[in-house]
Amino acid sequence: MRKLSLVFAALTLTAAAGAYAEAPYPVDQPFVSSVSRAEVKQELIQAEQQGQIADGDNYPAATQASSHLSRQDVRQELQHAQNMHDDATYAGA
Numbered sequence: 467m468r469k470l471s472l473v474f475a476a477l478t479l480t481a482a483a484g485a486y487a488e489a490p491y492p493v494d495q496p497f498v499s500s501v502s503r504a505e506v507k508q509e510l511i512q513a514e515q516q517g518q519i520a521d522g523d524n525y526p527a528a529t530q531a532s533s534h535l536s537r538q539d540v541r542q543e544l545q546h547a548q549n550m551h552d553d554a555t556y557a558g559a
Contacts, residue, residue, distance in 0.1 A: 501509075513519050535543075 499506075510519075533540075
């Protein structure tokens, strides 16, 4: 009788442990691609030709951002911003 109690207790604990098993959160969603394999390969070739792919420690060179402002406009904006913050206790580092 005692062996039966121990077996029953062991089975109960084993079954209860399964209830505490962790499920992935958030639930994994299957990936569905919107492009074909050929399109991905073409995008890769294009990115390599444009130098956008990192090669080990050789990262792609930063490209110059285009701007519609002239040098004089930028200087005026800087001067205006500096004048606006003259009274401030903290104007940035």
